[in-house]
Amino acid sequence: MQLPRIAINNFQFTLVVLLLLILLGAVSLMTMPRSEDPQFDFPAAMVRVVYPGTNPVDMEKLVLDPIEEAIKELDDIKELKGDVEDGLAVIRVEFLFGSDPEEKYDDVVSEVARVREDLPDGIQFLSVEKISPADVNILQIALMSETASYHELKLQAEALEKKLERVSGVKRADVEALPEQQIHIRADLLKMQALNISLQDLLNAVRASSVNLPGGHALAGERRMTVRTSGDFRDLNQIRRTAVVSSPAKVIYVEDIAAVTQADALPSHEARYNGQRSVFVSVVQRKGSNIMAVLEGLDEVIDNFAPKLPQGMSLAYVHDQGISVDKRLSDFMNSLLLGLALVAGITLIALGLRSAFVIVIAIPMSVVIALGWVDLAGFGLQQMSIVGLVIALGLLVDNAIVVTENVGRFLRGGHDRQTAAMEGASQVGWAVSSGTLTTMLAFMPMLLLQTGAGTFVRSMPVTVVLTLLASLLIALSLTPLMASRFFPTNVKKEPKLLQWIEQLSQGPYARSLAGALGRPWLVLIISIAMFAGSLSLLPMVGVSMFPKADKPMVLVNIDAPENSSFEQTKSLALDVEDILSRYPQVVSVTTNIGKGNPRIFYNEIPKRQVPSYAQLLVQIESGDDIYRGDFVSSVREDFAAFPGAKVTVKELLQGPPYEAPISIRVLSDDLALLRSQAELVAKTMESIEGTVSVDNPLAHRKIDMHVNINREKAAMFGVPINAIDQAIRASLVGVNAGQFRDESGEDYPILVKSLGEAQPQVDDFENMMIRSTNGALVPLPQLASFELRDALARLQHHDTERMSRVTSDVSPGYQAEAVTNQLIVELESLEWPEGVSYQVGGEQEKRKESFGGMGQVVLVALMGIFAVLVLQFKSFTQPAIIFAAIPFAMTGSILALLFTGNTFSFTALVGLTSLVGIVVNNSIILVDYANQLRRGGHKLKDAVIEAAVTRLLPIILTTLTTIGGLLPLTLGNSSMWAPMGWSIIGGLVVSTVLTLFVVPVLYLLFTPKRG
Template sequence: MSLITRMSLKNRLIVGLLTLVIAVFGVIATTSLNQETMPSVELPGTSVQVTVPGASPEVVEESVTKPIETALEGVGDLETVSTTSSAGSMSANVTWPFGKDAEEMTDSVRSAVDSAKADLPDGAEAEVLSQQIDDVPVVMFAVSGGEDSQKLGDLVETELVPELQSVAGVSSVDVAGQNERRVNISFRPDDVNDKNVVTTSVPDELTAAGTVVPAGQSADGNKSLSVEVGDELDAVDQIEKTPLRTADGTVLLGDVADVELDSVDKASYSRADGKDAVTVSVTKGQDDNVVEVSHGVNEVLERMGPELGGDVSFSTIFDQAPEIEKSIHDLSVEGGLGLFFAILVILAFLGSFRSTVVAAISIPMSLLIAMIGLMVGEYTLNILTLGALTIAVGRVVDDSIVVIENIRRRQGTSDLTIDDIVASVKQVAGAITASTLTTVAVFLPIAFVDGIAGQLFRPFSVTVTLALLGSLLVALTIVPVFSYWVLRKSPKPLSPKRQAATDASYEAWARKHREKGIKRAEKRQSKIDRKNAKRGAKGKTLLPAATADAPVTPMPGDGEASDRVDRLQQRSLPAILAALRHPWRTIVISVAIFAVTMMMASFLKTDLLGAAGQNSLYIAQTLPAGASLEASDEAAKKIEDVLASDPDVDTYSTTVNGPETGSENSFNITLKDDSEAEVATNRLSNQIDGLGNEVGEIDLQDASGSANEDVEIKLSGSDLSALGEAADSVTKKMSETEGVTNARNDLASDQPIIHVDVDREKAADYGYSQAEVGQAIAAALHGSEAGTLTLKGKERDIFLAATHPDATPDEIRALELPVTEVQTQNAQEDATDAVEEKTDRRADEAKAKAEEESADQLESAREARDNAADQLEEARKALRDAQNPPPAPSPGDMAADQVEQAEEGVEQAEKGLNEANDAIDDLVDSQREQEESQAEEQDLADEQAAIPDIKGDPITVDEIASVDETETPATVTREDGNRQVTVFATPAEGQLNPVSAKAQELTSSMGLPDGVSFDVGGASQEQADSFAQLGWAMLVAIALVFLVMIATFRSFVQPLILLVSIPFAATGAVLLLLLTGTPLGIPSLIGLLMLIGIVVTNAIVLIDLVNKLREHGMGLWDAIIHGTRLRLRPILMTAAATVFALVPMSLGLTGGGVFISQPLAIVVIGGLTSSTVLTLILVPALYLLVERRKERRAEHKEAKAEAKHEADQHRIDEETAEVAARPVDE
């Protein structure tokens, strides 16, 4: 290490130039670092949101939640899957262990959800969302003004949002509360029926009409042109002219429906300070600067205000930048005050302005080196990193103080040379290196701490580590160079008068010290004389006479012969000498103090991170399940009345939700800068409680983003009624528990619903599934989406309007369901059967007629045969008559015969005429029958051809389902596949552990219903995990410190002596936490972790010098005395500088980051104070006992060896004498 110092001194100009370069780059790094409230935390989880319009919670649980849970079971390394099923939606919170790659795990969850989509109901939409602190909006503001809310929303969407999106660093801009508009298509039932339009085909027709189809490429000379067919729909009248194909031809949509651009009915209201408003949230990119984004957004608002109209105003709901800037400013002020106090301490101890300036240089240089490291490591400037820099202010000067103090002490009254500086640095280089490395080593385990403690405090540990390593580099390079420049000339000697007074004072102290030593020796001798009298009477060996204490004289050698005992040493040496004279008594007293302190530790309050104390509050107002939007609005207005009348409330925004969005209202509240957050919160809580049950369940909490402090009692089981009974009992018990400020559970009350119980068999007969019946009813009650339309650059939804909005149960029963394919197929089969029946009947009639005609023809043939026979007989008769002519008749007879023949002729003519008439009639009948047959055949052919166009007749809901009013749980919560209800208990400040223990005790003893189990977690589990992780980190840190000290002292025993100071540091830390009422949380434990490295640094510097003095031949007692007194000043100086640098932070003078920095500072101050005292008292005593025992063992071993040597020599001498005494003749 001295080589670095010597090289620096030989190249002083280069070191000076490098110092300037570091200063410049450090300032650049400081101004370029991104600023944020807290470090970016990669939360180990994601969420899944699934919407199923119209589904009840129980239906959602069965058809959505369980398939999603089953799919997520295939994702490895998941810790928990918590789901909440509510009307129309399902949300799932998925967590995995800290340390897993969030992007990779989120992709795995997304893949699992995608695989489950095939099992979800039609129309279900699933989305996987991230859960990172960076997703919190940078700025949230409300836009109000103007009578036309629709125009205001359009202005925000078209004018303001594009300007905000153009701000550097803006990732997204979300708008809520504006009047959404869409294209509504309202069918006219009479026209639909008259024109035989199938309304379910309209979405497909619209899609087909508005789709641009790429049709390939076309060559035009040397140009290649893309071919596309069609245009997108971009006007309402184009939708009206969309052709619809029907069985009767083509009709236009406008012929059967009204198409208009209309406002969407609001599912929620948004207000700012009680006035209707549009809420805008601006989110930054992951690596962008919060403050710069906020300033950019506010610049846009200032510029756009007049452009949007004089009546448009903006009110900020939430803005991270002012709080960040305030925290940074406050911590900077506290750091500056700490720096000032540290410099005052150095000045007071060194008594030299020049030496103080050199020491003070190390503070800004170390911090600027840390800033450069933060910039290189892409860290941000937040309350953790800035708090680390503030805490490091007192510690980074330690190494420089030791170096400067040693240089000044060795310089004496002579001029300073390079060799003097190198020798001074060489003497302490090993000690300050070891002490710095031990402090750095304690932060190494934080890199391996899981959970929120590791995520939050990893940048903190990196910052402190960079500052400490920078301070070591500065102490070994820059400080020696500046010491040579500033301290080279010898200090001005004291005036003769002051010198004489100083000498007289020293001589008086030395004389008094000797006199006290003589008196103590006489007192010890008196005790020895009494003991020797008794021992002599018993024949025992007498004790040696007492000797006076060795005087504390200037230490000889190593260039420090003139180093006298100064006034600070004179005042401290009595206590040090007393501890060394009675080491065992010192140890017993120290152990007793430690034991009492540890017993008092049980009275410590506990928390996780503590209250941030920022000026933002959040109220969640949960109303009874199923509460209408109007009822939610009335309840919200009562809360708004309280907020409007509260003197500490600056602004507030309200979001009112109806049953479709959960019936939970939210209020974001900004308090005035001069208000006390805790006082305002308590007053608001009391005022809202006074409103009674009519405002629902209220949860008022800090909105600053600090860790949730609720204790969670998770009740699991399969019976919802048993879970409800258990939840009510546990909530009641916890609300009566001391230390609990609020107890609630997430079991929502039952909500009334209209339940349609579908007869699956009947429905299947008509071709319906249960889901299709539900979708048909949902379309009738709520309408359905049919695509999108871009109007004037704004994308609008196309919506098929509900035909029966707000239908009663009777109206639902009478709803006509869409005709299914099964119904159509059945109708076509019935028509086919009818045609076949007619065809068969006609065939039968034709057959019967043919048989009748055949019979008539046979009868006619028989009659003709009979007539022919008669004619043949007559012919034969005539022949006979001709052969035998009768006698000639008389004239009278002849006349009679002629008459008779004439009559027969007439009869024959009439008969022929009748036969001709009959033939004509038969011909006419045959022709008519033929025509009728042809008509019938045509009718049958037409009926056969019309069969494919036949549709089924619609049926009503009550033909296949029963419709009844009933009640169902508003939400169903599950975790890892089991139904669950969570009871939340909010502990008072510092009561996290007692409340957690009481929750465990009460729940175990109260006797839960059968089948219900419980688990206590939440903040208490997070605290237990964090405390356990930090406990292991402390053990690892102690091991690392031990290894560094072994390497430094090359001894196993001496590092153990130094480790003894570590637990005693907790003595002061616990006492100061108790005295200040500060809870023990993660920041306090980080402070204890820091103490492990800090407290041993003083002991290392002390023991290192004692060892060096002993190496130069000084005795054990003198080495301890001189080493302790010579390191007294730097030890007290470094401790005091650190303590006073942390005083502003411990007092929380400005309030910036107080919830993290204040507990940490209190622990370090208390622990460092007690450990410093113990370093100067207990460590020398332990060192004396251990080393004296080693010396005595060595002396005893040496005495034994000498005694043995003497015995051997005596034996040899005796044997030699015996041989010499023998006669020669022998």
């Protein structure tokens, strides 16, 4: 290995190169984007359609089916899901990972645009949104007032919205929970009946007068002038004085038969913050920006805006992601610094002050250089990249320890500093390089993981790989260079820990190893038995996906009976709000009636928007998982029998989104069979111990009023069927008749509807009149009868097939995997009619997808590491010997997870995958030195004993420093990262102990006596 010699002989050049790399890293560290979670695009889109007054079956036929038929023709679709409720359809399409998110989003937009003309004319709202984890509201502001009108709140909210959007790094700001402002023309049906005027007459008159048709242009000499015609209505009096019926005798104006007012639309989303009526202003950060810098700019705008609010209005922070980002990054940085201190302390005690200085100085240099490379790779500073640094912390000093210890050994052998540095570093150069490469290969295949979990954790392996690469560069250049300058020529006294380890290696370890080499097959049998025994403990450990998010907030969902009015749901939400506010742990309660809270967590996307639904965001005092779990259990008990509604509590989950921990998709195109079987599945799920908040969408029933049109009578009176439908819709929901533009340039839709209560009433049917083809008005009751019918409240599709998604949460102390497996056993014993099937979703589906990908990652990593070892040792036997450490790493991981009470989660599997590269390093060091001794003339047994005894010190030190670097993160009680830490620590301890005996035994048994 020539690099150490080049570095020492070219002192100035080496320093200049390293300083440039450190400078680049320092600049990147100051400017690189910061966020709470990884910011990445996701190949998925969501289509949302609002068509008021339409039942689920009609929404399915008129809206859902046409859009799904168009979208399903696209390539690379992974999953297509559709949900319909009264007046709402939501279609979510997810494409295969690796697809271009922008391209796929554009494809969905194009397909929806292509079928837009086939959709009903009365659609109030249609949007296509890109589902991106980065599009999370980093700030949610509540603009509160009990006295100001929504119009006044709108003016202030939109003024704040515009100011916030000007802040650098802001992608957009949105105003929510603000009812749409409309111009209402409320027709007096009785008066119109007396005057022989129909709703259609009124509608036609307003439409004809609100058409903004450009006049064109005309020439006046050589001048060209644009001709402006009547255009839109400019004030409400123009609407009032619009003629509906004109005759020589009299003119009937709009104001004669209707009231014209500017008013709020029917409520669809009303919000409150800590008991006060509110409007929300939320902010989305631009991808690649620094969240702390963005929030600093937003705070400045808000601080200047708040004092200027009118009397009676106030402003409050509902959600500030900067607080959790600052806490999370601080916690991780503290773990990093504590790990650094532990590593420094271990090396100081073991190797002395000068050696410790040479080793520890490599840590900040490697970290800074690596962060520069991470920034160039397009990743920011967030929890995943910092965890990557923490994992790499203990590993990056391994190289420096091996090099420094070998240089020290040469010094103790009587060589001068420069010779000891060059020869000591060169002797272990290839072993260090291949060891680093094998560790990097364990992480690199994770970059190819084409799953949601793989995308989420991608910045972690990138950070580890780049940090290890930087550490190798430092270990082979700066470390021997500093050793040649700082180490004493004569080592008079070794540190006590070093003396103790050397005594251990020369005494008890050497004797134990000799005994093991004398009974090699017994050692192998015992080791294999330990490995097999640990595998039998795996069911006791259990498996899981991602843990609950470490956030002091929960969501409380209220599902009122499907026929509940908006006001009834609001009343229920206020009761729930009042109960929650009594808990001493609660800091704030944000209430959303009719819709979910704006998106404040990367995998929690608001889905429902119906009058019978409400969602409360409850912020609680910071605490650990047990504290939050106790609160959630208490709230669930309080609302278990809440009168008038189903109240469920949902904790935020890490990782890719899924509907619920336990989810069963019951599929059938036969609606009756689907309903009965879904009900049976729900009852079975409720009978399983550990399930809570079981939900079956098809069990939600409602009462619809059906208008049975007598077609014979309609034909007799000369009334078209579509005229009846349009008259009913105009009377109940209202029909758009044009646009009104006020003095400030704001546009408002003009709605023609019946006069009466603020909300449509059943009695309105009695007064509806329909214009026949001969001009006569016919009362609606003469043409139709009315009856109440039981109807579906919701319908769902999965890959265009009808479905009912039966879901359940998991009680504290239960594992979703175990409960799901028990449920599957029960489902298999049920009778499934022909044409009905089921699929398992939820956590188990996502876990299998992610774990299956990780299995491929481990296989690729093993193949890559084996190939590198074959190239290094020019043998197939010795790489196989080195691989013996890997099964024992699994043994240690299983035992550590079992004793600490953690499940085998995705992050624990990441830790096990990391071990594949970490644990082989010790074996590489041992086998490589044994080969060198044999080439020097040692006999096989003598060579393996001397190699094991000599390399015991660096093996113990590298193991201790790796554990020391991980301990602060592992002991931080993070449900996300503690399993990974324990997995690595347990695997490293057990594999190190067994490697010190098993690898020499295998080397003795399977290495040829000569060669």
